[in-house]
Amino acid sequence: xxxxxxxxxxxxxxxxxxxxxxxxxxxxxxxxxxxxxxxxxxxxxxxxxxxxxxxxxxxxxxxxxxxxxxxxxxxxxxxxxxxxxxxxxxxxxxxxxxxxxxxxxxxxxxxxxxxxxxxxxxxxxxxxxxxxxxxxxxxxxxxxxxxxxxxxxxxxxxxxxxxxxxxxxxxxxxxxxxxxxxxxxxxxxxxxxxxxxxxx
Numbered sequence: 001x002x003x004x005x006x007x008x009x010x011x012x013x014x015x016x017x018x019x020x021x022x023x024x025x026x027x028x029x030x031x032x033x034x035x036x037x038x039x040x041x042x043x044x045x046x047x048x049x050x051x052x053x054x055x056x057x058x059x060x061x062x063x064x065x066x067x068x069x070x071x072x073x074x075x076x077x078x079x080x081x082x083x084x085x086x087x088x089x090x091x092x093x094x095x096x097x098x099x100x101x102x103x104x105x106x107x108x109x110x111x112x113x114x115x116x117x118x119x120x121x122x123x124x125x126x127x128x129x130x131x132x133x134x135x136x137x138x139x140x141x142x143x144x145x146x147x148x149x150x151x152x153x154x155x156x157x158x159x160x161x162x163x164x165x166x167x168x169x170x171x172x173x174x175x176x177x178x179x180x181x182x183x184x185x186x187x188x189x190x191x192x193x194x195x196x197x198x199x200x
Contacts, residue, residue, distance in 0.1 A: 001059055001086040003131050006105045007155070009034040009059055010178045013189075014168055016061075018159070018182040025049060029056050031187035037089060037180050039063045043070035043079070050084045061087040061107060064095055074098040093128035106130040107157065112137070118144060122151035134180065136160045139167060142174035149175070162186070 010016070016035040017028035028036050029052060036058050038049070046062070053060045062085050070076040077098040080088065087105025090096060099106040108130035110121045125133055135141045135148070138158025148156065158171040159180035168179045168186060179186075 001105060003105060006035070006059060006087065006131070007177070010155075014172050014179060015162075015186045016157070016178055016180045017187050018180045020182060024182065025053075027184055028187060029053065029058070031184075032189045033058070033187045035059045035061065035178070037061050037063065039066055039089075042068050043076075043083075046080075046083050046085070054084065059086040059105075061085070061089055061105065063089040065090050065092065074101075077102050077104065080104070087131075089134065093124060096128040096130045100130075105132070107132045107134050109134045109136055109159070112140060112144065118147065119151065122148065126152055132157055132177070134159045135176075138162050138171055138176070138179060141171045141176055145174045 012034050016037050017033040018037050019025050020040045081102040088099045089107045091109045096106045096108050108125050112118050132155050134157040137160035139161040141158045155177040157178045158176040162179045162181040163183050
């Protein structure tokens with residue numbers, strides 16, 4: 001998957017499904033989301049999941065730091081690429097570099113605990129130059145977006161504590177390309193309120 005294709009899918013629906021269980025995955029397959037973020041699981045069980053997701057026209061991004069059964073190194077990235085994974089999420093700059101070398105979409109997470117962490121983390125991410133940056137907790141993105149844009153080119157994903165349609169609309173209005181959420185109601189257009197439907 002190219003970055004352009006990822007961005008196209010992200011613009012089709014404002015929420016990516018944050019998946020932590022097989023139940024989550026099955027629900028996401030029949031939902032309106034176009035991007036699946038696998039945050040838990042075993043790399044050895046990825047093939048049937050990838051096949052099903054791709055049959056449904058959905059992109060799959062694996063959080064390599066959290067998924068078990070795979071090395072957190074270049075060989076692990078190559079393995080994911082060979083399986084057909086579309087992208088990776090990581091907090092590690094060296095894995096961003098490996099993912100880019102394999103032609104995968106790269107999303108680097110930035111955990112915001114304080115102003116110092118924002119600036120130092122942003123400088124680290126700027127050097128790694130991932131395709132996208134996921135801000136955690138995403139719900140605070142509107143409060144920090146001005147500073148983030150001074151430090152990083154984006155695009156930005158809001159991840160964490162995105163629980164309502166209002167949360168999605170709020171971070172999207174602030175400039176988030178996408179929200180990542182484990183809330184099932186946000187994975188379906190029918191579960192959104194009218195204000196969110198107008199943004200989809």
